[in-house]
Amino acid sequence: MIHIKSEAEIEQMRAAGxxxxxxxxxxxxxxxxxxxxxxLDKLAHDFxxxxxxxxxxxxxxxxxxxxxxxxxxxxxxxIPGKYVLRDGDIxxxxxxxxxxxxxxxxxxxxxxxxxxxxxxxLVEVSRECFFEGLKFAKPGYRVSDIxxxxxxxxxxxxxxxxxxxxxxxxxxxxxxxxDIPNFYDPRRGKGxxxxxxxxxxxxPMITLGSPRVRVLSDGWTAVTADGLAxxxxxxxxxxxxGEPLILTMPVEE
Ligand code: MF3
Ligand code: CO
Numbered sequence: 044m045i046h047i048k049s050e051a052e053i054e055q056m057r058a059a060g061x062x063x064x065x066x067x068x069x070x071x072x073x074x075x076x077x078x079x080x081x082x083l084d085k086l087a088h089d090f091x092x093x094x095x096x097x098x099x100x101x102x103x104x105x106x107x108x109x110x111x112x113x114x115x116x117x118x119x120x121x122i123p124g125k126y127v128l129r130d131g132d133i134x135x136x137x138x139x140x141x142x143x144x145x146x147x148x149x150x151x152x153x154x155x156x157x158x159x160x161x162x163x164x165l166v167e168v169s170r171e172c173f174f175e176g177l178k179f180a181k182p183g184y185r186v187s188d189i190x191x192x193x194x195x196x197x198x199x200x201x202x203x204x205x206x207x208x209x210x211x212x213x214x215x216x217x218x219x220x221x222d223i224p225n226f227y228d229p230r231r232g233k234g235x236x237x238x239x240x241x242x243x244x245x246x247p248m249i250t251l252g253s254p255r256v257r258v259l260s261d262g263w264t265a266v267t268a269d270g271l272a273x274x275x276x277x278x279x280x281x282x283x284x285g286e287p288l289i290l291t292m293p294v295e296e
Contacts, residue, residue, distance in 0.1 A: 044220060045212060045219070045220045045221055045235060045238075045241060046212070046214050046215070046219055046220075047238060047239075047240035047241060048214060048240045048241075048242050048281070049240065052145070052214075053240070053242065053281045053288065053290075055142075055143055055144075055145050056145045056146075056147065056214065056242060056279070056281065056290050057281075057288070057290050058142050058143065058145070059096070059140060059141065059142040059143070059145040059146055059147035059290070060147035060149070060279050060289075060290030060291040060292075061147075061290075061291075061293075062091060062094055062096045062140045062142050062147060063138050063139070063140050063147040063148065063149045063279075063291045064149065064291050064292055064293055065090070065094070066087050066090050066091060066138050066140065067136070067138065067149065067151055068293075069086065069087075069090050070083055070086060070087060070090075070136060071153070073086055074128070074134060074136070074153035074155065075128065075155060075156070076128055076129055076130045076132075076155050076156050077127060077128065078127065078128050079123075079124070079125055079126060079127050079128075080112040080114070080121070080123040080124055080125075080126050080128065080134065081108075081123045081124050081125065083110065083112055083123060083134075083136060084108045084109050084110050084112065084123035087109050087110045087136075087138055088101070088108075088109040088110075091109065091138075091140045094142075095142060096140040096141060096142045097140065097141040097142075098110075098139070098140060098141075099139035099140060099141045099146050099148075099217045100137075100139050100217075103217065106120075106122075106263065107122060108122055108123045109123075109138075110123060110136055110137060110138045111123075111135070111136070111137040111150075111263075112134055112135070112136055113134065113135040113137070113264070113265075113273070113275065114126060114128070114132055114133070114134050114135075115132055115133060115272050115273075116266050116267045116270045116271060116272060116273060117135075117264055117265070117266050117273065118205055118208070118248050118250070118256050118265040118266060118267060118273040118275065119135070119137065119205075119208050119248055119265050119275060120137075120208075120263040120264055120265055121135070121263075121264045122261055122263055122264060128155045129155065129156075130155060130156030130157055131155065131156060131157060131158055131159065132155040132156075132158070133152050133153065133154055133155065133158060133162055133166055133272060133274060134152065134153050134155065135150055135151070135152040135153075135273075135274065135275040136150065136151055136152075136153065137149075137150040137275065137277065138150070139217055141217075144215055145214060145215060146213050146214065146215070146216070146217045146279075147213075147279050147290060147291050148213055148217065148244040148246075148277060148279050148291065149244075149277050149278050149279060149291035149292075150246060150275045150276060150277035151276065152166045152169060152274045152275055152276060154166060161251065162251065162272045162274075164200070165202060165249065165250075165251050165272055165273075165274045166274040166276075168196065168197065168200045168202060168249060168274070169247055169248070169249050169274035169275060169276040170276045171196055172192075172193045172196040172197050172225070172247035172249060172276070173193070173245055173246075173247055173276045173277070173278065175192040175193060175195070175196040176189040176190070176192045176193040176196075176225075176245050176247070177189075177245065177280065177287060177289075178192060179192055179237075180237065180245070180280050180282060180287040181237060181282065181285070181286070181287065182236075182237055182238055182239055182282060182284065183236070183237065184236075184237050185233045185234050185235065185236050185237065186221055186222075186223055186224075186233070186234025186235050186237070187227055187231070187232070187233040187234045189223060189245060190223065190224045190225060190226055190227050190228075190234070191227045193225045193226070193245075193247045194225060194226040194227055197225075197247065197249045202249040202250060202251065203249060203250035203251075203252060203253055203254030204225050204226045204247070204248075204249055204250075204254055205225065205248040205249065205250060205254050205256055205265075205273070206224070206225075206226055206228075206254060207256055207265070208246075208248055208256075208265065209222050209223055209224045209225060209246075210222070210223030210224070210225070210243055210244045210245045210246045210277070211223060211243060211244055212241070212242065212243045212244075213242055213243060213244050213279055214242055219243075220235075221234060221235045221241075221243065222234075223243050223244070223245055223246075225246070225247045225248065225249075237282050238282060239282055239283055239284055240281075240282065241281070241282040242279065242280065242281045242282070242290070243279070243280060244277055244278070244279050244280070245277065245278060245280055246275065246276070246277035247275070247276060247277075248273060248274070248275045249273065249274055249275075250267050250271060250272070250273045251267075251271040251272045251273070252267065252269045252271035253267065253268055253269045253271070254267075255267070255268035255269070256268060277291075278290070278291045278292055279291045
């Protein structure tokens, strides 16, 4: 069942989304060579808590940290730890926070120092994929219109689309209906028709090479099977009568 949010509820979700985007703003200056990923996690944890929020991922299904930090060939759910970021790395930071009972979810992939051009392009295209999908985040379209647009964007640049991890409805729960795949799957069909008041996370994960992934023995970290880089970009989006609202991005951006 898809929960439709009222305008007042979407305003509350906007506050949760703002906490997530403010966390990214704070984190940005620390996403540099020499920073351990566990430091990014601690900074995000303390920032979210200091602003009245709760880290949604911490203890979720046993997840041990506040944020996910997925470096280079890590696709998603990388666990922050002792790894120290180095010049040329990319790191996807996936942050979910709860505020007043509502969740906001976003991911940014930071470039550390001088990143090789093809990897920089991969990161740029992950963002582009999100905005291509967003063009269809309006009443009258279906979930699959978003999925197809994301897939077309990634593939037109020669990149792979990860299939095992997908976007999702979000609200009082971090994961709600509907699923938002980043590719068109005829077995799933066209998906739900979009209605005003739906809120979901759109989160393309794309790869330089094969889109195949495997999960490391920590039970969380998904990496590309071929070891090539992967990039992730995500925002929480609300469907309105007109243009969608991006709840996890400052309005002026
Ligand atoms: N944005 C991720 C998701 O939608 C966050 C996962 S947090 C974890 O699945 F707890 F599952 F790691
Ligand atoms: Co998400």
